[in-house]
Amino acid sequence: MVSEVHRQNPELLKIGGFDEFIKIRPDDHLPGKKGGGVLIYAHEIFKAARLDVPFLTEYDEIMWVILKPRRLPRKFTGIALCVYYYSPGQASEYRQAFVEKLQLSSDFVLGKYPSCGIFMMGDANELKLHHLDAGIGLKQLVNFPTTKGGTSLDRISTNMHEFYNIPTTGAPVGGSYHFSLELNPTCSIKIDYTTTVTISRPITSEGLLTFGQWLSCEKWEKFQDAKSSNEKATIFQEALLHNYKACFPEKSTKRFSSDRPYITQEVKKMVMEKRRLFRHGNTQQAKLRKVTRKHANKYVERKVNHLFESKPSQSYNRIKRMRGKVEKGVDFGIDEDDVVTADSLNKHLGNIVQSLPPLLSVGIPTPPPESFDFPLISESQVFFKLKRLKRASITPVDIPIDLIKAFPDYLSGPLTLLFNQVTKTGEYPSIWKNGFITPIPKKDAPNDFSGVRPITMTPIFSKVYESFVAAWLKDRILDKIDPRQFGNMPNTSTSHYLLLYTFQCFIDIECKT
Missing domain, CATH: 3.60.10.10 (Endonuclease/exonuclease/phosphatase)
Structure with missing residues (x-):
């Protein structure tokens, strides 16, 4: 009162x-x-x-x-x-x-x-x-x-x-x-909590040992006998995925929409134990607070601190999630299951591309192409590429990046053979051409398909090979590009263009005065 x-x-x-x-x-x-x-x-x-x-x-x-x-x-x-x-x-x-x-x-x-x-x-x-x-x-x-x-x-x-x-x-x-x-509470409390069941494959020490033993003993005979690069890539990808699933079994985790992002299964078990003790008159919860604070600090160090300077808006969103402010989900207003909704979204995104007129075939004079022999990729180059992979989202046909970085010495050999064969034959594996689309909201809580944009992810090994091709092309064309080209160029950004534009404006003003 x-x-x-x-x-x-x-x-x-x-x-x-x-x-x-x-x-x-x-x-x-x-x-x-x-x-x-x-x-x-x-x-x-x-x-x-x-x-x-x-x-x-x-x-x-x-x-x-x-x-x-x-x-x-x-x-x-x-x-x-x-x-x-x-x-x-x-x-x-x-x-x-x-x-x-x-x-x-x-x-x-x-x-x-x-x-x-x-x-x-x-x-x-x-x-x-x-x-x-x-x-x-x-x-x-x-x-x-x-x-x-x-x-x-x-x-x-x-x-x-x-x-x-x-x-x-x-x-x-x-x-x-x-x-x-x-002010009186409602008679029946109905809380609109959404429950999400996440299926994951935790990387355990036992699984790492088993997966490493398989890699060390694998001779890749079927892989080497395959004639085309398309067959080699399919055999290699399927073998890795099959043994990854065998060594790291699935584990389901249930989370509520109100759960903080740093709340782990360990913390949840301690919460249940604390409630059991509380019902018996024991109110000790110092240990729970200590463990929760430890996980919160780890989450801040891993997910938030590095974003303050590079991406301040994302760091603010992460902090809001830690405080329990859950972002509204996407509701397209379709009373169907997820599969039907995904098919409808796929058709919508496909119609956007099909509605665009084809590019006009305009004859652009070009000099005759120069002869260029693509260099062979060495196993050490592939090894260092795999070792330096950054953590990123993966597709359903990939194994985790942490697993790739744990065994680059065993994976670099077959990948080197595959990369060189793709370069020599010009046949790009079909499995690397498949893109997995994730819809990203353009605004908060979009209510129709026009409020999302597609982000396409390709397999990890396809990106590794593309990095070699990009390096070869840069060596050939960087010296022929206009120095005032700032987009898609290394060590440049829109800030450089704005500085050049401002400088040109000052020159024009001085000339007029």
């Missing part, structure tokens, strides 16, 4: 079975309002504690209390309750300062308790707080008059709005000008 209070004697406000938290306005309050303050009553079962927020002084009629109910929805670990009172008729500088104090204090609480539910309630009078609510993901629940004069001055904003009904009004307490507001 929260209220504005007009008495300074705390003994008159005691209620049995409730913890009382009160903040009295000092006599030298800047706006000149003496006496009174804000008050919170919390039942003893909630184990409430007042939060010491460093940004708030005794003159700020803002108070925060943390509640620890026994049971909460999955994504919340506690409830942070803020009660405030803004005296009407103050100057604009006081109004702005009060809103800033609410913003700073809410940021501090969310930084300290990132998974807590937030309730901010009080008498706002002429304050405009919709920007504050939107910034921290709160929803204002009061949309009706709360005073005898028909004005709506009282606010209840929360990020747990799906678990509560619209507040109801009651008779004023004593001679108050405000109605009392009652």
Whole structure:
């Protein structure tokens, strides 16, 4: 229960079975309002504690209390309750300062308790707080008059709005000008959590040993007997994929949409154990916090830190995921299974290409081609290419890049034979021509096919061979390209073009003057 209070004697406000938290306005309050303050009553079962927020002084009629109910929805670990009172008729500088104090204090609480539910309630009078609510993901629940004069001055904003009904009004307490507001939870809590079952093949030490033993004993007889490069590539790819699946069995992992990205199966088992102990009266959870913090720090080091300078927007999105702000999924509005939706999306993307007119065959004068003998690829070159592969997404016909980097000495031999045969015959393997398309949203939560764009992935070994071809072509054509060409050129970017354009503009201005 929260209220504005007009008495300074705390003994008159005691209620049995409730913890009382009160903040009295000092006599030298800047706006000149003496006496009174804000008050919170919390039942003893909630184990409430007042939060010491460093940004708030005794003159700020803002108070925060943390509640620890026994049971909460999955994504919340506690409830942070803020009660405030803004005296009407103050100057604009006081109004702005009060809103800033609410913003700073809410940021501090969310930084300290990132998974807590937030309730901010009080008498706002002429304050405009919709920007504050939107910034921290709160929803204002009061949309009706709360005073005898028909004005709506009282606010209840929360990020747990799906678990509560619209507040109801009651008779004023004593001679108050405000109605009392009652907020009740929904009778049946229905949480829209989506469950995702991820099928993976964890790389274990036992699997690495078995896979390495197979590679070391494999003679690649069928591979060497194959005549065409297409057959060689198919045999090589299928053999790797078959033994990869045999050495690394599938493992299914169930995740909820509310799970933080750093929550692993180890942490989930500890959560279940903590709940079991809690039901028996054991509230020790220091070990769980330590392990969770360790996984969170590892996630930040692996996924976030390197993005702050190179891709700040992506680092911000990763941090939002850590705080539990799950991005909305893609809903195309098709009441069919995933296979039908994928086929429809494939037809849509294919129609875009087919609708484009063919390129006109314009005769462009070209000099006669120079004779060029492609160099042979050595096994050491392939070895270093495989060893230096960067972690990236793979296609369904590939084995993990970590596995390729673990055994480059065994894989470089057959790959060298295959690469040189492709170069010699000019026959590119069909399995390397297949692209696997992933739709990427152009905007947040697209609702139709026009809101996505296709990203095509090709097999890893195809990219390795293409890197050799690209190096050969660069040696032949780089010295013939216009020096003002910045696109698709090494060590250049749009910044170089902008500098050149700005420099040319300055020259033109000087010539005119």
